[in-house]
Amino acid sequence: MSRPKAPRVSMADVARLAGVSSQTVSRVANGHPSVVGSTRQQVLAAMKELHYRPNSAARALKSGQFRTIGVILFTLSSTGNSRTLEAIATHAALQGYAITLIPVAMPTQDSVLGAFTRLGELAVDGVIVIMEVHLLDAATVTLPPNVQVVVVDSDAGDRYTVVDTDQADGARQAVEHLLALGHRTVWHVTGPEESFASDRRAQAWRDTLTAAGREIPPPQRGDWSAESGYRAGLALADEPGCTAIFAANDQMALGVLRALHERGRAVPADVSVVGFDDIPDATSFIPPLTTVHQDFAEVGRRCVEGVLRQIERGETEHGTALVPTRLVVRASTAPPIDGR
Amino acid sequence: MSRPKAPRVSMADVARLAGVSSQTVSRVANGHPSVVGSTRQQVLAAMKELHYRPNSAARALKSGQFRTIGVILFTLSSTGNSRTLEAIATHAALQGYAITLIPVAMPTQDSVLGAFTRLGELAVDGVIVIMEVHLLDAATVTLPPNVQVVVVDSDAGDRYTVVDTDQADGARQAVEHLLALGHRTVWHVTGPEESFASDRRAQAWRDTLTAAGREIPPPQRGDWSAESGYRAGLALADEPGCTAIFAANDQMALGVLRALHERGRAVPADVSVVGFDDIPDATSFIPPLTTVHQDFAEVGRRCVEGVLRQIERGETEHGTALVPTRLVVRASTAPPIDGR
DNA sequence: CGGGCTGATGTTTACGTAAACATTACGCAG
DNA sequence: CTGCGTAATGTTTACGTAAACATCAGCCCG
Incomplete structure (x- = not known):
């Protein structure tokens, strides 16, 4: 019933149908200005007809960028982690970046080291570490040189970019x-x-x-x-x-x-x-x-901004960014009963 | 201070240092049997010296597989979602698969459709949808043909593979x-x-x-x-x-x-x-x-198994798998006071 | 009216990997 | 001792994209 061999549609296929070269298809796909209107329309029509989707693997191979951020964390059971992750995912998506989750089985240096080793082979441009940084120290040596890191939950602002709640x-x-x-x-x-x-x-x-x-x-x-x-x-x-x-x-x-x-x-x-x-x-x-x-949303937003700044502009400024907090007074606090 | 232009180490570099061809490096990397011990050692040493890491983009381009599963969900704030996601990530990692998060901003058909459209360009072999399936129906048409789907929270077992709590x-x-x-x-x-x-x-x-x-x-x-x-x-x-x-x-x-x-x-x-x-x-x-x-862990495990079966063996068997539940009696229940 | 210039499009090439095919060299059987 | 098979390794090629370079046509200006 299902056809596992669905042949992937490539630029060449679109080019053939539109009667142009595949380079022109590439130009249309990337919004390059020097394509005349009529040609562009033809190409777009052909893309639509063939259901063309760019191949991200080829694109990444060519450009050396994956448009993906890895998030290393130990567990999602804590509210803070999962809400930070959600904010990260949302903001990354807004910037056209995808999120790859790298769960670490246990909070030991071995596990973390393993995660970072795997990371080397993963298709990520940068990494956000939601974890105490001491666990990361041993692993640092194996960090791929191209990968930028932002850390949450740490005071290692002198060695990394750190974003945290105040x-x-x-x-x-x-x-x-x-x-x-x-x-x-x-x-x-x-x-x-x-x-x-x-x-x-x-x-x-x-x-x-x-x-x-x-x-x-x-x-x-x-x-x-x-x-x-x-x-x-x-x-x-x-x-x-x-x-x-x-x-x-x-x-x-x-x-x-x-x-x-x-x-x-x-x-x-x-x-x-x-x-x-x-x-x-x-x-x-x-x-x-x-x-x-x-404000977990803000923490997530700043994390993404931090990695992207490093990835896209090559700026590696270390330091700690603190997100302010706010006391919310409800019904569990009151003056003490005097004379106790 | 940082060097954004860190030149990526390729198989060719390793091959040069080890004095072999890059194909031999490839064979060592993939555990191919027909490489004699001494050569293998040389290559491994060269890999280590250069900190070689396989390039997943090139690998994906060649093989057509990304070893990545996408997870589409609406929010992580619900305990169920985040715990299922965690289980999915853990099991996927065990099988050598990475997880890409695809957050959907709002539970509307438009948002979902957008997510699926992006999905077409994303590097994923399969998708797990943690969402009511009706929201997905409109989007189905744009689903890339190669991508396999498993759904949580649905009764659409006749059209998809569904995993859910009973x-x-x-x-x-x-x-x-x-x-x-x-x-x-x-x-x-x-x-x-x-x-x-x-x-x-x-x-x-x-x-x-x-x-x-x-x-x-x-x-x-x-x-x-x-x-x-x-x-x-x-x-x-x-x-x-x-x-x-x-x-x-x-x-x-x-x-x-x-x-x-x-x-x-x-x-x-x-x-x-x-x-x-x-x-x-x-x-x-x-x-x-x-x-x-x-048992969220079990739901996650079965989701991963389900997609992987589809991806790796091309089996697209629809149907619903129900994970059993268990009543845990604590202190909030007791017999009623009679005579009320 | 012709040379050069500009804008649109085509051709070549490289990215890193791995399958397919080619080439060695060595050992053993006839 | 010769030839063939096999195991080890090398060479070629293709994956899909996009940068770099090449070509071509038309037009402006001297």
Whole structure:
């Protein structure tokens, strides 16, 4: 039934039908000016009749460009990654670039190295790495020389072009919001150790408390998952002085909310909770979550701009571009009950 | 600082250094048997020294195959899509295939048509469409003849190869679970109209109630978002006879939980709630959500298998492959309070 | 009125790979 | 010892496109 041997239509076929040379077909395809109107019409008609589609492999071979950007990432399960990826794909498409996904099975240097090795054979002009950069360091040696790199989630702005959310400022806003409400100090649930974003948020949390002259409670280590937030929340629910919690992402905040609920600590009456990310579901948490809004779309847009600038203009300017964040106040934060 | 003109290393360069012909290099690269050991070693050494990487464009031009699968989807914001995509990417990589993302800006026929037109020029051997198939119908005519298609979220098994979760059976399990607990009937919050998955779940809900001889309450229309679930939940909270709600996905269930909470209806004491998807966060809802687990990894794996079978063996067998679902009972369901 | 110039189109070539075909050299059988 | 077969390697060619160069016709200006 199906014909696997569908013969591909080439410029030569179109040229034959239109009665011109294949070079003229090429000129029409690329919008070259020096083709007279009547000829152009003939060629266009022939293209349409034969359903001509340019062969991207030949085009890439000739031009040395693939018009494709590779995106290396570890997982799509985190909201941040998948939303950044979506924004990247959208903006790349707008610029006429396709996206090739390069998933890395596990966040180990071996896996990353493997991904980069494969990358050498892949048809990409540039790469966006959504990953902590330390994992990338070992792999750098094998990076094909023509491939440009932009990195998210890193502080390696001296060696790469880095685009990231302004993690520190977001965390500062969260902590200051809680302090401004009158809380004596703020407890923190962190992300996993390997994450630069988590580090950065924790550091800013510490710095903001220090700057305000507040005590720094021991941080609870999480792993971004709601489950880990739940465990941290159970621990914090038993801390008598804990009236304000800043969770490093919304999913852990969800877990914290559940733990507090189970232990009979009311939010925000007894304890205030702030998250980070502003995932769409955050408005429907119980109660709706005060959180730090990240502009993933903007991060994606700047990533694409960054690689394209490198690819098309050969500019390799390193440095870090920070995308601002914004605190969104909902119902999970309130002043503490005095006299506790 | 950077050298944009890094000259690409070709087989000819390797051949020169190794003192053989480029054809011999090709044979070594492709593991052809008739190359004697010593020659092979020389070539491999030369490859390593020059950091040779095969040029995929040339290879594709020669072979007519790109070893790439395109994935067309509308959005990554839904858990299902992004997790299916991740599974697809992982399995494709295992088979030596890359994934090219083709995002469609809006779920309109025009957008889809545009995506498919671009597709013609893209370097892909096959396509996986994660989208309701009706949107695809208008675009089909422009599908390049060599490209194989597998569809998710559709009942078009007579015209395409379709892989999907067994939506109907999942919904049936959810409803039967609630009836078995003793609820008189089950109310339903649906997904958006255009979604086949939503239709299918709603249909199975209706059928299961009918088969049990129960009354069928008017369904509440949602759009997959937690916000829409919240609105539906507010409406249902005021329904006196409503003791059991089946939401067509977990996010809408989250919204329902919040609405019930705000109206003072306890879950599961007053009302039981069941979701669909089993997103990781579902364990941390208040209370932890009983839901229908979808095996996205398996869906992704079968999609890849399906396209590859078509690409590599030219088999174009249509039909629908259903991936089974499993009800996960947590704390959001319980028998109704009698005498209401 | 003719030479050169410009604009439209055709011809040649190269991109990197790999199939198809050609050429060695070596070993073994007659 | 000669010839043939086979295994190893080299040479040619084609894939589809587009840059570079070549050709041709018409027209402007001296």
